Structure formats: structure tokens, C-alpha cells
Amino acid sequence: MxxxxxxxxxxxxxxxxxxxxxxxxxxxxIPVVDALKRHIDLEAEIGGYAAAAQEHDALEAVYGSVARLLNADPVEIALTENATVAWQMAFYALPFAPGDRILTAEAEYAANYVAYLQVAKRTGAVIDVVPSDADGALDVAALERMIDDRAKLIAITWVPTNGGLTNPAAAVGRVARAHGIPYLLDACQAVGQMPVDVEAVGCDMLAATGRKFLRGPRGTGFLYVRRGLLETLEPPMIDHFAAPWVAPDRYELRPDARRFENWENNYAARAGLGVAVEYALALxxxxxxxxxxxxxxxxxxxxxxxxxxxxxxxxxxxxxxxxxxxxxxxxxxxxxxxxxxxxxxxxxxxxxxxxxxxxxxxxxxxxxxxxxxxxxxxxxxxxxxxxxxx
Structure with missing residues (x-):
């Protein structure tokens, strides 16, 4: 209650x-705002590096909080500047070749769709839109009929930005898993508004923001990547945090989802995100x-x-x-x-x-x-x- x-x-x-x-x-x-202010005040007092070091344990705990929110493992969580970065890091890590098919929904969000268009332009991949059912949601039976050997990704928005729609994310997940097709889910409008269980949904990747129904700060987001898929993906961009430089001619990707992060972060916003997640979990x-x-x-x-x-x-x-x-x-x-x-x-x-x-x-x-x-x-x-x- x-x-x-x-x-x-x-x-x-x-x-x-x-x-x-x-x-x-x-x-x-208020608790989220207080967390932001406390960290900013600490940075003003002792400097950004020292503040991050002093608050290391609390900042590390944010990964666990997000993992509990999603029913995931902390190693499967990356924290990002926003949901767009999270989604892009996952999407652009996937390889596409001429004729490969990206299956999406009619109510797909613009930021995602223009990325499909760009990859199609670059690689020769094809975008196929799954028809909607009589109620306007993605038609899962139609999706099943569209699956073939060239289908390389299913990517949809769970709760589109308008229209009130809630797409059948878990039913899509069952199709994706049955056919072994990677499944990328935009959960920006779902996270914080409803329970989100990546195991129940069956997605391989999920991107979300802190600022919407989760009530976190702007400039925060996160990415979930299923451990089995994570080990096969190289991010489209890396730095020495994502991939330590271990020899003059070699780097090694981190073994966890933090390979999709970079070294510099807004730690005050991250602290606020962690409090926002715990606030929602407590309710x-x-x-x-x-x-x-x-x-x-x-x-x-x-x-x-x-x-x-x-x-x-x-x-x-x-x-x-x-x-x-x-x-x-x-x-x-x-x-x-x-x-x-x-x-x-x-x-x-x-x-x-x-x-x-x-x-x-x-x-x-x-x-x-x-x-x-x-x-x-x-x-x-x-x-x-x-x-x-x-």
C-alpha cells in the first residue's frame, strides 16, 4: 500500500x-536530491577523485541495486550517462551483414529507429516491422511467422513514448529464446512504473533511464546484458576502463558489463540513481x-x-x-x-x-x-x- x-x-x-x-x-x-547534493558538496570540499574514493562502497552498491530492480546479476549491469547511450552501446556492438534482418515494432521510438536506418545504410541489413494486432500491440504470432535464418535481432520498445501501449515483452522474449535470436528491449518507460524481471521477460539486453518513472536524476541510465551474450560482444567504442591496456599491442575487455562504460562519470548523479532505485524497491x-x-x-x-x-x-x-x-x-x-x-x-x-x-x-x-x-x-x-x- x-x-x-x-x-x-x-x-x-x-x-x-x-x-x-x-x-x-x-x-x-528528497532522498534522491539529498544524495546528489551530498556528493556535490563532498566534491567541492575534497575534490572529485577523493570524493569518489571516499564513497566507493556506496557507488559500487548502485550496481547491486539496479541488478535487484531487474532480477539480474551485478556483473550484467553497466551504468551510463543516459538510456540512449546504454541502448546504442548494446545495439552497435552487434554485427550485421548484408541481408541480415532487424525485427522491430510499429510503435518503435525514433532514437532507436534512426539507428536501425544507419546500420542498414552501412551494412546492408534490412529493417522489418512486425505488424500490430487488433489492439495495437506487436502481433506475436506475426513475429513468429517472420522468423527465418536471416533474423539477427529483435528490438522493440516495451512501453512506447505515447499511445498508452504496453507491448507483450515477455511473449516476444519466448519467441526470441526459442529461435536463439538476440533480443534488445527499450524499457525507458517501463522501469519504475512496473515490475521488470529480465529472466521472466527473456530479453538479452535492456536499456533504461533514471529520470522517468524511476524518479532519478537526469543524465543517468543503465544497460543490462545477459552474461552469456556479454562474453561475445565487443563495444563499438572503448577506453582503458572498458578495456585495460595490458601490452603495447594488446588490450583486454573487462569480463563484466562495465566493458560498455567509460572511465569518467557523474558520480553525484550515480549516487542519486542508487537512492532512486532503492526508494522504488522499498515501495x-x-x-x-x-x-x-x-x-x-x-x-x-x-x-x-x-x-x-x-x-x-x-x-x-x-x-x-x-x-x-x-x-x-x-x-x-x-x-x-x-x-x-x-x-x-x-x-x-x-x-x-x-x-x-x-x-x-x-x-x-x-x-x-x-x-x-x-x-x-x-x-x-x-x-x-x-x-x-x-
Whole structure:
């Protein structure tokens, strides 16, 4: 059970605004902010190197925290500057040849898809988009039919940036494992919003960020790489942390996932990330997911009753990302009207999920993303703002 009063006390801004933009960057709780400040203050006092050395054990513990969050082993975890770097380090470590197939979903995120396009351009690999089912999710049966000897990677976004969709990540994992195809999962919007178990999902690689539903600092991310695959991958870029220089003509890659890291890091942000992960674990991801879905369902229900509002969400079990349009009002105008009323929401451009946007003829969408620290009253406040626009 979420203790809403305590959580909101840990999030002082909730006393001043209704913050419903967690799919962009969530509000950090006080313990996370304190961890950031403490490390920065320590660096200011004794210097960055000495601060990192003094806090070595706490900083090392972040790997264990992330591993527990994902049901992984700490050696399978790399900490990165953001989710994009994490995802890219995994993707660009994979070898592709002419005719190799990359299988992805219609709701794939733009940052990932342009990387597919670049690799296709460089290597002659082919991008094949798996059709969606009647509810808008990746069609697992269609994926199974598309598998052949040329399929070299399955890469999807678990919870796309808009549309409310939750793709069937575990079902995709079963297909990938059955055929021995590497499976890269973008879990940016899933981690911190719902339980994430890499063994249950069956992914070989997973990338995520700290700033969204995990409530960590910006400039933090992490990568999971399954141990069996890890040993076969050489990162696309290395330094002497990832691969110590052991002889004038030779380097040796680290045996763990830290081969995907580099030497320099923002240790204050890393300290904050560790606290954010522990904060979520202490609350319980099952309880967090239940609260998120309750609030998102309340928001969808309220919006559905407003004439001129069209919900743009997909899937049988939508996430806490609520996307909609209001007839006669641009998304930017809705976001601005909400801001004047003390409600923070966002907007999502068609280019962020171009295939899905073109297939559904989507304009720029209003995006509201409640989290467990939001109150029912804040949900109703946004509904009232939208109703007043009509």
C-alpha cells in the first residue's frame, strides 16, 4: 500500500503543482536530491577523485541495486550517462551483414529507429516491422511467422513514448529464446512504473533511464546484458576502463558489463540513481504499478466523458501514459492552459513514433503521465482544465 501522505511529503513540489509529466522527467524525492547534493558538496570540499574514493562502497552498491530492480546479476549491469547511450552501446556492438534482418515494432521510438536506418545504410541489413494486432500491440504470432535464418535481432520498445501501449515483452522474449535470436528491449518507460524481471521477460539486453518513472536524476541510465551474450560482444567504442591496456599491442575487455562504460562519470548523479532505485524497491513495484494504473484509468475515464476529447491510447492493458487530443485545440495550447492552472503535462510529436503516427494519422498529442505520488484530486484537476477548453 502506497503511503500517499509520506510520499508527497518527500516530494515538496506536489504542494505547489499537479505534476503529470513523469514520462518526460519525474519529480525526484528528497532522498534522491539529498544524495546528489551530498556528493556535490563532498566534491567541492575534497575534490572529485577523493570524493569518489571516499564513497566507493556506496557507488559500487548502485550496481547491486539496479541488478535487484531487474532480477539480474551485478556483473550484467553497466551504468551510463543516459538510456540512449546504454541502448546504442548494446545495439552497435552487434554485427550485421548484408541481408541480415532487424525485427522491430510499429510503435518503435525514433532514437532507436534512426539507428536501425544507419546500420542498414552501412551494412546492408534490412529493417522489418512486425505488424500490430487488433489492439495495437506487436502481433506475436506475426513475429513468429517472420522468423527465418536471416533474423539477427529483435528490438522493440516495451512501453512506447505515447499511445498508452504496453507491448507483450515477455511473449516476444519466448519467441526470441526459442529461435536463439538476440533480443534488445527499450524499457525507458517501463522501469519504475512496473515490475521488470529480465529472466521472466527473456530479453538479452535492456536499456533504461533514471529520470522517468524511476524518479532519478537526469543524465543517468543503465544497460543490462545477459552474461552469456556479454562474453561475445565487443563495444563499438572503448577506453582503458572498458578495456585495460595490458601490452603495447594488446588490450583486454573487462569480463563484466562495465566493458560498455567509460572511465569518467557523474558520480553525484550515480549516487542519486542508487537512492532512486532503492526508494522504488522499498515501495514495491507491484504497488507502484497498481497505483499508476488506477490513476491513469481515472484520467482516461474523465477525459472520455468530455465532448471533443479523443483518447489515442492503444492496447488491452494501457500504461500510465495517457495520450489524447482535443478538437479545435493544438496540443501546445492544451499544455499551456494546463500550466496556467498549475498542472504540468507534455506533448508528443508524430516524429517520435513516426510509423505509428503515420499509420493512425496522428497529430501532435497531449501526453499526461501520472505517477504514484499524484492524488486523485490532481487527476480531476486536469480533467476540469480540459473540460473548460470546450
Amino acid at each position: 502506497i503511503d500517499l501522505a509520506r510520499i508527497r511529503a518527500d516530494t515538496p513540489a506536489t504542494a505547489r503543482r499537479a505534476y503529470l509529466h513523469n514520462a518526460g522527467a519525474a519529480l525526484m524525492p 514495491g513495484l507491484e504497488a507502484i504499478e497498481a497505483r499508476c494504473r488506477l490513476l491513469a484509468d481515472r484520467l482516461r475515464g474523465g477525459l472520455a466523458d468530455i465532448r471533443g476529447v479523443t483518447l489515442r491510447d492503444l492496447g488491452r492493458n494501457p500504461s500510465a501514459i495517457v495520450s489524447f487530443t482535443i478538437e479545435g485545440h493544438e496540443a501546445s495550447a492544451v499544455v499551456a492552459a494546463a500550466a496556467r492552472a498549475g498542472v504540468t503535462i507534455g506533448a508528443s510529436q508524430p516524429s517520435s513514433t513516426l510509423l505509428d503516427a503515420q499509420a493512425r494519422s496522428l497529430p501532435t498529442l497531449v501526453r499526461a503521465s501520472p505517477h504514484y505520488y499524484n492524488s486523485e484530486a490532481e487527476i480531476d484537476q486536469l480533467v476540469a482544465v480540459c473540460a473548460e477548453l470546450k
